[in-house]
Amino acid sequence: MKRTKIKNALHAEAPVSEIRIGGWVRTKRDSKGFSFIELNDGSCLTNIQVIVDHTPEILAALERIGTGASVLVEGELVESPGKGQKWEVRGKSLNVLGEADQDTFPLQKKRHTDEFLRGIAHLRPRTNKYGAMFRIRSELAQAIHQFFKERGFFYVHTPILTGSDCEGAGEMFRVTSLEHGSRAPVEEDFFGKPASLTVSGQLEAEMFALSLGDVYTFGPTFRAENSNTPRHVAEFWMIEPEMAFADLRDDMDLGEDMIKYLVQHILDHCAEDVQLFGKWVDKTLMPTLETILREPFERVSYTEAIRILKKTKKTFDYPVEWGIDLQTEHERFLCEEKFKKPVYVYDYPKTIKPFYMRMNDDDKTVAAMDCLVPRIGEIIGGSQREERMDVLQARMREMDLSEEDYWWYLDSRRFGSVPHAGFGMGFERMLMLVTGVTNIRDALPFPRTPNHLEF
Template sequence: LSDKDYPIQKKNTSFEFLRTQAHLRPRTNTFSAVFRVRSLLSYAIHRFFQEKDFVYVHTPIITGSDAEGAGEMFNVTTIDPNKAPLKDDKTVDYSQDFFGKNTHLTVSGQLEGETYALALRNIYTFGPTFRSENSNTVKHAAEFWMIEPEMSFADLSDCLDIAEEMIKYCISYILEKAPEEIEFFDKFIAPGLKEKLNTTLEKPFARITYTDAIKELEKNNDNFEYKVSWGADIQTEHERYISEKIFGRPTFITNYPAEIKAFYMKQNDDGKTVAASDLVVPGIGELIGGSQREDDYTKLKTKMDSLNMNPEEYWWYMDLRKYGSVPHSGFGIGFERFMMYVTGMLNIRDVIPFPRTPKNCEF
């Protein structure tokens, strides 16, 4: 009703301020372009997998298992914290909760996705996931969307091939269907964006083993905040150095030490590494995480026992190996990080309609 009170005036308004006006920011040129591209990119992902006869599976939002094993989960409960039933050891008795057990919002649909891949061969999920990690970075959010394909009769190499093909298919689709938006981003948000996207299409993604990547990084250890050595996890600064300085394009890092990867990943013959891979890209770092899944019942059980995982929570997952498994692989790609790469936007909060981050759930 009042023009002078309208929060978004005709002046340069910071993205940080516009995050406080998430209900109005779609009216700006930048964010209307962002969310048009978000719609098109979502469609491109579905179109890619549908053309390849992948079955779209809806995995549950509420789950009782932790696919990542990191424990950074949002609990789902109807128990009143002021009247919580307690067990003899004074911990909460979740057997009296709504689901009769401790449940939480999903961190990944992978485990459930595997059940359908072993029946239907190739499937994919595309839905919201949640992490309660208290990270205030430009590429982390508490609620985000993930695409997670799972493929039977596929090894790690097959997994990398389909991931690269998907990335290139979607970028090509956006360049075709959203030329004005990409032109806008290239001019006002990320100069050189079109060149970066075209280079992504033209050149094959680089591939390097974790061991060789560490050797390259160690040559520049003096320039890193976090020093690298074999067995250590690779940080964002290392991921960007590999993709920006060493190769200058998206790069798959493969065969990580087993100790720093999830329990379900296929053990390699060397006994030290697993058939896992991360795709790291310029400007962001990790975009995709994937692996061949361990299909050997005995090896998987031994790994879970070594991590003191509760077998009762994963009985159904073990059944997949007990009752006829095949070699299978899959990966997960954070949709918002993909959006950042395609649009050149620098903060994950600016490619989600209503971002959920620590201390931020206003809308």
């Protein structure tokens, strides 16, 4: 008999005379002549109740069952007389697949702190909160592909191993095949040149946008930034669309459409899981998501944003002056207190942005934009790309970048260049937005941070 997922059993339209359910025991209650077992298989937030009579075989199995044990039950799906549940399983047989030592099993029927659960990341998906988180993560990933497919974008797999630094920050993990401590010249390494884990697939995506039109990448990226903030990890996922024949306005429009689409999709397909976060994690979550769907995003220039920040009476830890890179406290003030909704800040100073962003006519700013959302700050960073060969070369010289290293990138401007634009969205930050969690480590199955490479 094929196993039925608990999610499907709970949504059955009629009783089922023969059903097979597998899962992990949440609780067990013994009564006179029978026992109640709360079972969950990870397919949904809700447990299913199993009732088994005390036959000799079942009594023997019950003695081996505690919280965390895995079991397989065969029986009938029947209407439940209890409140809050439509169906329950009347078990005819109970097979213990794996016992759980009750003296050492760390997940008990109580609320555990997020910090404690990060230390047992291999088990935390069995909790209500993290089971919900990773079901939402799965659904959100599917929705991203659906969003771009509906708009005619092509999915491109860009390299994880790279010889170029897209952001120019130098915070990259080096990759080598040489033995640890080797003093051999880099020419003897696998690639014959320095290699790193990618910080972005953007440059390669641009090449495909200038061939296929509209494309996107969605994959892991890496930053060797020694940061322990709730917003940073060493390995994370990025969504990076690139559009040919597009400008900065098109870029902002796409980002706004995407965020609204993803929020609506999760509300439609993960309602029960999202409600858990709205009840137990952030009571402002649902109003925040409703505002995102209802209101158009605000759009202000960087210069105007600096004026607003300097004019307010609020005291910031980081002083505000034209030319600074906005800090999280500045970003959150703009979207949480000033405008009370997502905000696009555009036209940043060229001195704080990478070489590939299109120079504006004022020769001081570039056609860059960041999308800021409540609780998080920046969720999208993007720009119109510099399509003019001479201007791009001048910017590279300003930033001391070798044209020889980027010969292939310059070719795209040499042979049929067109205006184009794109952005990067942090996948985990999008998850933080739709769940209300405040630490990015709680949106990743196995977070990688400084001095932490467990699991």
